[in-house]
Amino acid sequence: MIDKQIIYKPIGIIHSEHTMAEKTPIQPVYARGCKGHVIVLEEFKAGLSDLDGFSHIYLIYHFNQAPPVKLLVKPFLQDVERGIFSIRAPGRPNSIGLSVVELIRIEDNILYIDGVDILDGTPLLDIKPYTAKFDLHDIRKNGWQDEVDEPTAQKRSKRGYRS
């Protein structure tokens, strides 16, 4: 089973103001005010019911412009090579992206969102609610991120986006 291919199809497309990877914020938390919208395919529209009750949602998407896979890579926040599974960079064995974005409103099959760190035109794979019951965990250790102070993180996370 481990060799088996898993096949997904996009359920929609994410649109944002980010057209160049090197100018896209690295995470939603550093993308406040970056608005975007998600167009969900008509055939899945019924699945959006009740989603507008949530202030935050997970978007799971395919990094369709990912660079080649590297198992060790420098995160944007630090000049030290780290294992790919300890960072969020796109060049990973399966190019799956995960962002928690703020849901502003839903109109028909379009989700208007804020805190968008995703490239324009990115294929969407799934949407899940981000909730107090399921998603707030009592973190004890943040690995290499504990070595990065917040001003440095703020500065480096934007990849020159606002400079």
Next chain:
Amino acid sequence: MIDKQIIYKPIGIIHSEHTMAEKTPIQPVYARGCKGHVIVLEEFKAGLSDLDGFSHIYLIYHFNQAPPVKLLVKPFLQDVERGIFSIRAPGRPNSIGLSVVELIRIEDNILYIDGVDILDGTPLLDIKPYTAKFDLHDIRKNGWQDEVDEPTAQKRSKRGYRS
């Protein structure tokens, strides 16, 4: 591009004490003490560097025993049909699962984990760190989940697991 298939391959297998879907806890938060381990394929072992510094990690996996897709379905916590994207049930357009689990330790290519709400033998697609900088959000609304009190959630979330 929207019609394009996206092909992934498992990077490992998740093992747990859960062998029947109907007895598996619905979320890690209701699976405390449910231990498991993840065997990552040897070829990706280098990518695990630095991961042991994090107390919590995201596992992204393929629901390989998912029921047929239904766009409206009753969540385990409530007897009201909800849109599939506002709940976490496995029968979704792309059968992608997402869990935040506690990372106990890593030995070679094996991750020992706690809070496991995942069926034994589930194919793993990706691992990402869960971090204070990126993953703690200021939730204002939890949609239908705000209607479910915590004792009810505790009771219904286990699907008879400990009964």
